[in-house]
Amino acid sequence: MNRYLSFVVIFIAFISPYTLGWNASWWKFIPASLAIITLCRFAAPTSYKEILGIKFTPKHIWLGLAIGLATFLTSRTLIDSILLPLGYVPGSTSQHLGWRYLSVFQVLNEELIFRALALNFLADKMRGKFTANLVASTVFAALHYVLYQFSPENNPLSAYALISLFAFALACNEFFLMTKSIAIPYALHLGWNINKFGNYWTFSTTGEMLSEAKGFNLIEGNPAVLVASLSLAVLVLTVRFMRNRKLGLL
Numbered sequence: 001m002n003r004y005l006s007f008v009v010i011f012i013a014f015i016s017p018y019t020l021g022w023n024a025s026w027w028k029f030i031p032a033s034l035a036i037i038t039l040c041r042f043a044a045p046t047s048y049k050e051i052l053g054i055k056f057t058p059k060h061i062w063l064g065l066a067i068g069l070a071t072f073l074t075s076r077t078l079i080d081s082i083l084l085p086l087g088y089v090p091g092s093t094s095q096h097l098g099w100r101y102l103s104v105f106q107v108l109n110e111e112l113i114f115r116a117l118a119l120n121f122l123a124d125k126m127r128g129k130f131t132a133n134l135v136a137s138t139v140f141a142a143l144h145y146v147l148y149q150f151s152p153e154n155n156p157l158s159a160y161a162l163i164s165l166f167a168f169a170l171a172c173n174e175f176f177l178m179t180k181s182i183a184i185p186y187a188l189h190l191g192w193n194i195n196k197f198g199n200y201w202t203f204s205t206t207g208e209m210l211s212e213a214k215g216f217n218l219i220e221g222n223p224a225v226l227v228a229s230l231s232l233a234v235l236v237l238t239v240r241f242m243r244n245r246k247l248g249l250l
Contacts (some may be wrong), residue, residue: 006043007117010036017106024166029105033162043072052117053182064183067212071191079195088210103198105220107190111182114140119173129136129177137169148213155213168192174236176242 013035017028029030041048049055114136122132157165172185195212196219201210210218219225 006039008045010039010117011113013039014109017109029102029103029109033105033108033112036109037140040117041111042097048135050180051116051120052112053120053176053180054112056181060179060181060183060196062204064187065186068187068191071188072194075192075195078224078228079199079219082224083201083210086218087204088201089204091202091209103190106195107186109188113188115182115185119176133170133173133177135241136173137166140169141166142218148216151213155211155217157213158217158221160223160226161216165216166225167226167233170234171229171233174233174240178240192202218242 013032017032037048037052037054044051071239118139119136120133122136123129126132126135144165145157145162148154168188172188175184175188176182196215197212199217203210204206220229
């Protein structure tokens with residue numbers, strides 16, 4: 001098996017849990033996580049940690065923990081302020097735990113594939129890391145649009161939701177490009193997803209679960225989330241600009 005075939009198999013391993021449906025057991029993403037790391041190690045034994053962004057430093061770990069906690073606390077307040085007035089309530093404790101366990105490895109797999117593998121590939125092939133970031137962020141938002149436009153829900157995402165997704169991806173990509181680690185983007189992504197998906201939101205009067213596409217439109221499409229996402233992207237891009245200016249790279 002050559003390197004390119006290994007990466008094809010890695011992508012198959014990544015999408016395999018989604019074929020089981022969202023109601024399958026929470027652990028379904030764990031075999032995919034192990035497969036992605038193992039196959040990448042087989043394809044690039046001396047550089048797989050750098051390729052996957054899992055060569056952590058203590059600084060990255062502590063920053064990730066701090067940012068993840070801040071994101072978790074902020075997103076909890078923000079999402080509650082959006083959904084509770086609309087009549088949505090969190091589900092049971094057991095439902096919370098199952099979806100939160102699922103989020104840990106689901107987010108990890110997305111970071112390994114889209115933040116590390118894809119972004120490293122684009123940065124290597126394109127002129128300029130910022131161009132690679134723009135392309136990767138556009139693809140990230142476009143994939144969400146296609147997924148829900150042509151899914152059984154047939155519920156396309158709003159322009160605000162897509163812009164929020166693009167800005168969030170832009171910020172996470174910049175963190176990865178600056179640190180060569182998925183620690184900070186993973187913490188941001190997980191801190192957000194645990195509250196968004198981990199609360200198993202249902203409508204109070206009917207008990208109907210909030211669908212993913214509708215959740216994106218209500219939460220990521222909310223003006224407050226849009227402003228927060230854009231602000232985060234601008235902040236991270238400014239930090240990168242100042243860093244590059246200090247290093248004489250401009």
